[in-house]
């Protein structure tokens with residue numbers, strides 16, 4: 001990490017997830033090969049914090065940009081860092097097809113159930129009953145009007161090409177440790193040339209959820225994880241399981 | 246005669262072969278008629294040469310894959326036809342803003358909307374005015390023969406690298422399908438022979454980390470970046486204007502046409518000259534930068550111009566900007582994928598010429 005104060009709000013999950021990703025990159029000794037791809041979203045400025053090569057992507061296109069980098073320069077270790085609006089709405093096609101081609105890239109997918117950067121609008125992962133600025137009804141998001149929250153990990157896991165997919169959270173010390181391990185597994189999958197890996201991370205957004213940081217941690221446990229179950233969603237690796245430790 | 250091999254080639258193959266011989270390491274594309282022959286040619290040639298060919302899930306994905314690949318310093322190309330080029334525009338704007346080199350081929354078809362697959366020149370505005378959002382330009386080259394498809398595609402890679410900017414090659418299905426002899430007047434470069442670029446993101450080995458971005462939240466910084474790009478575009482305007490003249494000596498009426506339209510115009514102008522009419526042709530080869538200055542100088546003596554386009558009239562606005570009121574500017578166009586015959590254009594020119602002669 002660079003020696004910089006982040007612009008993230010109090011209690012936001014992005015800074016923790018940055019730290020975990022950077023630690024894994026350092027511990028695996030791949031900092032001089034790593035290229036990060038943050039698209040438009042709260043984390044678009046991630047290049048001010050990560051001390052590795054980075055390139056911004058247009059909103060939704062991080063998987064395509066990462067594909068281009070990896071195909072042109074297979075020695076690099078390429079990761080995208082995407083929000084739920086980015087990956088599961090505007091960039092769904094790029095995510096699905098990168099997974100389906102088993103692109104040898106790693107996706108860090110931050111699911112905070114809202115569009116953070118643009119001010120808390122409804123995301124494809126916004127839960128039923130959750131109120132946002134664009135699902136403002138008293139009943140919040142309702143399936144008959146706004147559809148259902150998308151389970152991205154399960155969706156991508158159903159594709160033959162995806163290799164390693166795990167869903168984690170960053171709302172407790174234990175969960176954070178588990179997330180770091182998952183990120184490590186995902187990068188190892190790529191280092192071993194085994195194809196598409198993704199870690200979905202349930203991440204608090206106290207500002208847009210209009211909750212205190214402590215309350216938003218609880219909300220992840222009580223509301224998010226029942227719908228988005230934690231754990232390894234898919235692991236079709238052959239070689240690298242022994243590294244899992 | 247080394248490197249002077251002459252081959253009978255189809256237009257789309259000439260584009261593809263030029264890319265391969267320029268050391269293009271990655272091609273990304275999505276099927277759309279009338280440019281599928283190019284994508285298919287790239288599929289075969291890139292696989293044969295062990296380079297990257299990827300059929301993307303959309304034109305949006307293709308341009309963003311090109312963006313990513315370009316950021317590693319590799320020479321990259323993507324191609325499409327009009328509706329697909331519209332989809333690429335956000336990406337092209339990012340590539341221009343990030344100052345990445347990239348070659349984009351548009352085999353223009355009749356529009357708007359789905360239009361048809363016939364040859365057209367109706368994407369001129371989009372190509373020459375930036376195309377996407379923001380203050381930027383792309384270099385636009387308009388070949389008019391298979392040899393030029395080869396030469397100008399090759400040149401596009403060099404210009405893209407030199408100015409770190411997207412370069413568009415504008416052609417149509419007629420040029421793409423045409424068979425003509427091509428001479429390779431150049432030396433093949435392999436991707437690994439290209440010099441390293443000092444701005445790439447490939448991993449921070451033995452150097453500090455870098456980033457490439459286009460987001461500049463501070464308006465002063467964004468303004469300065471815009472002026473920096475503007476100065477680059479001015480440099481391109483000073484150095485990269487290309488055009489050709491045909492029977493312009495002593496001409497009283499100058500036809501201005503590019504690409505396929507210029508081929509038709511050449512045949513029509515030749516007939517005019519045979520009938521002792523003082524008609525010539527100016528053929529812009531670079532559509533941006535446009536040969537304004539040359540047209541302005543020409544308008545000192547030539548008092549009548551006619552823009553001839555396969556559209557309702559787009560380049561005509563540049564011709565007007567060129568003459569700056571010094572001469573009359575006429576327009577003859579056929580939009581929607583109609584390709585006028587030389588005989589038709591000859592009749593149109595004759596009528597205009599006789600009217601000019603009568604009024605003198």
Ligand SMILES: Cc1ncc(C[n+]2csc(CCOP(=O)(O)OP(=O)(O)O)c2C)c(N)n1
Pocket residue numbers: 040041042043059082083084085086087110112114115116117118123
């Ligand atoms: C083409 C395009 N459309 C819309 C936007 C505006 N925009 C920027 S970020 C964003 C969504 C951010 O939400 P998410 O991806 O969930 O990430 P978060 O900010 O929550 O981390 C949107 C809609 C944009 N930059 N580009």
